[in-house]
Amino acid sequence: MAKSKKKVPGLNSSSMADISFLLLIFFLVTSSMDTDTGLTRRLPPPPQDEQNLQEMEVQRRNLMVVLVNSQNQTMVRDQLGDEWYANITEMVGRGGKVGLKDKVKEFVTNPNNNPNLPELTEQDFGEPIGTVLTTADHVISLQNDATTSYKAYIAVQNELVKAYNELREEAALKYYNKHYADLLPDQQEKINKLYPQRISEAEPKNYGGGN
């Protein structure tokens, strides 16, 4: 029979490597490995009733207003007084003034129980933090002008986040002897609860206690 004599010719697969290389290069070029980075925020839910805008009641001492105007100048107002930064360099603390970050840190922690800084309340955070005094009701209200540049707005947002991150890092070192980034997720959660980011993007309409 011819069956045993006929040999199936081997498929020439020497170009296979080239073809697969071509495909590989195509995917290399079209792919985007870069991940998006940014500052994450949570917006407040929309007002339920347009007519009856819920006015947020915030005690005067618990409120810090950060205002960025059209010249990208920043004003910080809390019950301690006003601070004025003429430009971004001053705002980050490189212009000889106390930077926004340090003001926010003082505002959030109120270390000396100053009556002009947010109210301290006792709260139990469980082991290993225990019961500590925190300013649970503080609010930082970030407001801007119509012509403020996005760049200045992000620079201010960044300083606010940096203040919180530094506080969290300090707490992590104090309670866990570790950097915040090295903590387990539930430990991070605890620290976050200790210093929750309370940055309001909606303007509180009424500053309780008069102005």
Next chain:
Amino acid sequence: MPELNTSSMPDMIFAILFFFMVTVTMRSEELQVKFKLPSASEVQKLEKKSLVTYINIGIPVDPRLGTGTQMQLNDKLAGIDAIQDYIAQEKASLNEADQQFMTVSIKADENTRMKYISDVKQALRKAYALKINYSARKAEN
């Protein structure tokens, strides 16, 4: 000198190829607006790309469209009032369990005026897309 056996070469290449095919997402849309993202030092990485919806804000690439700030949703320029529909559509394309984790990433040019951003934010609030991300480049400052 004995010849090197290269018969397993294609298999190896294929293995790499499959790895890339599985891990990547295709560059999906052509940008029609130019933007230079602002820089910030405290940026976080956005996890779960499939849950992220992008809003691009900048100046149109096509000079005939003027030099005013424009917004691109998907692959066309749109006005602020189109956001709600766009978000609803994007939300519907996710499965129900993931909808609450949807994040909207605002990629805006650093010279955009805040009026525009505020309007976008208000529209997002109305559309119940409350998790937002101000896209920024990582930089030490």
